[in-house]
Amino acid sequence: MPPILGLEASCDESAAAVLAGDGTVLAEAVLSQQEHAAFGGVVPEIAARAHLAHLPGLVRQVMGRAGLGFGDLGGVAATCGPGLIGGLIVGAGIGKGIAMALRAPFVAVNHLEAHALTARLPGLVPGGAPFPYLLLLVSGGHCQCVAVRGVGDYRRLGGTIDDAVGEAFDKVAKMLGLGWPGGPALERLAEQGDARRYALPRPMLGRPGCDFSFSGLKTAVAQIVAGFPAGPLPVGAAADIAASFQAAVAEVMADRVAHALAMMPEAGLLVIAGGVAANQAIRSRLAALAEARGVALAAPPLRLCGDNAVMVAWAGIERLRLGLSDPMGAPPRPRWPLEDLARPV
Ligand code: KG4
Numbered sequence: 001m002p003p004i005l006g007l008e009a010s011c012d013e014s015a016a017a018v019l020a021g022d023g024t025v026l027a028e029a030v031l032s033q034q035e036h037a038a039f040g041g042v043v044p045e046i047a048a049r050a051h052l053a054h055l056p057g058l059v060r061q062v063m064g065r066a067g068l069g070f071g072d073l074g075g076v077a078a079t080c081g082p083g084l085i086g087g088l089i090v091g092a093g094i095g096k097g098i099a100m101a102l103r104a105p106f107v108a109v110n111h112l113e114a115h116a117l118t119a120r121l122p123g124l125v126p127g128g129a130p131f132p133y134l135l136l137l138v139s140g141g142h143c144q145c146v147a148v149r150g151v152g153d154y155r156r157l158g159g160t161i162d163d164a165v166g167e168a169f170d171k172v173a174k175m176l177g178l179g180w181p182g183g184p185a186l187e188r189l190a191e192q193g194d195a196r197r198y199a200l201p202r203p204m205l206g207r208p209g210c211d212f213s214f215s216g217l218k219t220a221v222a223q224i225v226a227g228f229p230a231g232p233l234p235v236g237a238a239a240d241i242a243a244s245f246q247a248a249v250a251e252v253m254a255d256r257v258a259h260a261l262a263m264m265p266e267a268g269l270l271v272i273a274g275g276v277a278a279n280q281a282i283r284s285r286l287a288a289l290a291e292a293r294g295v296a297l298a299a300p301p302l303r304l305c306g307d308n309a310v311m312v313a314w315a316g317i318e319r320l321r322l323g324l325s326d327p328m329g330a331p332p333r334p335r336w337p338l339e340d341l342a343r344p345v
């Protein structure tokens with residue numbers, strides 16, 4: 001298969017990548033929009049405009065670095081949902097325009113499917129991550145356990161009933177006076193803290209199924225912070241709160257994933273994906289769990305854990321290999337659950 005161009009613009013990362021037909025990454029570029037930092041969260045309208053400003057340049061950049069002309073492409077894959085509608089329109093529009101000009105196939109990629117299939121990129125997982133496997137998708141917008149049974153064939157085993165885990169990290173980081181996005185900053189601060197200093201709740205621990213909840217944990221942190229005098233927290237206290245929060249999340253996460261593994265005994269592999277999969281405390285907790293259960297653990301390298309276009313191009317390749325592509329009328333979809341993907345025949 002000729003090279004495939006992938007585009008990602010569903011949230012606040014503008015990204016483009018070119019992959020050879022066998023999945024080799026020829027060039028990739030991710031631009032994390034800095035425009036939102038001042039607002040402490042992604043502003044959809046600003047994100048859409050920033051995608052429009054950045055994506056064309058990123059496309060030219062990756063094509064140049066891959067040493068390819070547009071005529072060398074065998075198809076274009078762009079995230080069409082779920083996500084923020086403005087960015088989806090921009091990314092899908094640019095992708096469709098290029099595909100149309102080339103008379104090449106267009107793949108409307110589901111962002112969650114792209115995260116789900118990342119582990120199958122050649123060379124990432126020894127043995128190539130054969131189906132079926134359990135996916136723990138944990139990011140700022142998503143927090144769910146998914147049974148990945150094939151391309152287009154997914155079953156959500158459980159997920160958050162309130163905040164996504166990355167969102168909880170971001171909100172707690174904000175309470176501690178850290179910058180945004182808060183996850184990486186909170187993890188760094190937690191390294192200096194004492195995780196036993198504060199006894200925080202473990203929401204959902206031991207409950208049947210594998211749903212998550214983080215709002216109670218967040219509220220508990222807010223109450224601790226409120227107990228301090230107004231103004232910046234003492235650095236030591238902030239570090240202890242960060243460490244205690246992270247320990248609570250990691251413990252809950254391991255418990256929920258243990259339940260998910262029990263719900264999917266056929267899974268021989270646990271894959272963690274999404275921005276929060278970068279967290280070392282969570283990773284090591286899950287590594288211990290996987291080892292105890294005799295299940296392999298795959299965590300894509302950090303640059304592939306967050307939003308990127310390599311995963312989008314790869315999802316496009318997986319679909320094109322099965323003869324699947326989408327019409328130019330494929331709509332951008334702000335809501336697009338994984339289960340809605342028709343199973344390919
Ligand atoms: O997958 P991602 O880049 O974007 C989406 O949300 O789709 O994930 C970003 C989220 C943010 O909430 C960020 O705070 C969180 O992942 N995150 C982390 C870490 N790195 C990123 N959370 C905890 N620990 C980290 N090291």
Ligand code: ZN
Binds near residue numbers: 115307
């Ligand atoms: Zn994502």
